[in-house]
Each structure stands twice: as structure tokens, then as C-alpha cells.
Amino acid sequence: MDSEKVIVCRCEDVLLSDVLRAIERGYRDLESIKRLLRVGMGSCQGRHCLPIIARVLAKTTGLRIDELNYPSSRPPLMPIQLKYFVSDGNEG
Numbered sequence: 001m002d003s004e005k006v007i008v009c010r011c012e013d014v015l016l017s018d019v020l021r022a023i024e025r026g027y028r029d030l031e032s033i034k035r036l037l038r039v040g041m042g043s044c045q046g047r048h049c050l051p052i053i054a055r056v057l058a059k060t061t062g063l064r065i066d067e068l069n070y071p072s073s074r075p076p077l078m079p080i081q082l083k084y085f086v087s088d089g090n091e092g
């Protein structure tokens with residue numbers, strides 16, 4: 001398998017080779033790999049890529065998958081004014 005051709009995070013276009021290089025450089029947890037490569041920050045918020053990267057990290061480092069802490073999800077937010085949630089009783 002050519003790690004230069006295997007995409008592990010489709011949302012952020014991250015290759016398996018990028019993840020393997022990060023692990024070689026000493027990144028040993030999902031949070032730091034996320035911050036370095038932006039994996040898990042795409043539209044799926046890591047639903048597809050983080051389990052794959054966790055398996056790669058576990059296999060490469062010898063850590064157990066249940067030892068790896070998944071990064072907290074921070075969905076993209078934008079402020080919404082309260083007027084959109086309240087009604088004055090009038091339709092329209």
C-alpha cells in the first residue's frame with residue numbers, strides 16, 4: 001500500500017503518509033495530530049477519519065485504541081440573534 005496515495009481524511013485532504021510522518025516526529029495522541037494536520041476538523045467532524053487514524057496510531061505505536069483519547073468535537077458555530085428564537089405572538 002502506497003501511503004502517499006491513501007487518503008485518511010477526505011474532508012481535509014490528509015494522506016496516510018502525513019499521519020505516519022507526524023507519528024515519526026513524535027506526535028503520539030489524536031489531539032496533537034488533529035491540531036497539526038487538521039484531521040477531524042472538516043465537515044464530518046472526524047466521524048470518518050478519527051477512527052482510522054486511531055487504528056494507525058495504535059498499530060504504529062503499540063498503544064491500545066482504548067488508551068487513545070478522542071479529541072473533543074467543536075462544531076462550527078456562528079452567533080444567532082435571540083430574536084430568531086422568540087415570538088411576539090404575531091404571525092409573520
Ligand code: FES
Pocket residue numbers: 008009010011012039040041042043044045046047048049050
Ligand atoms: S474525514 Fe476527516 S474531518 Fe471528515
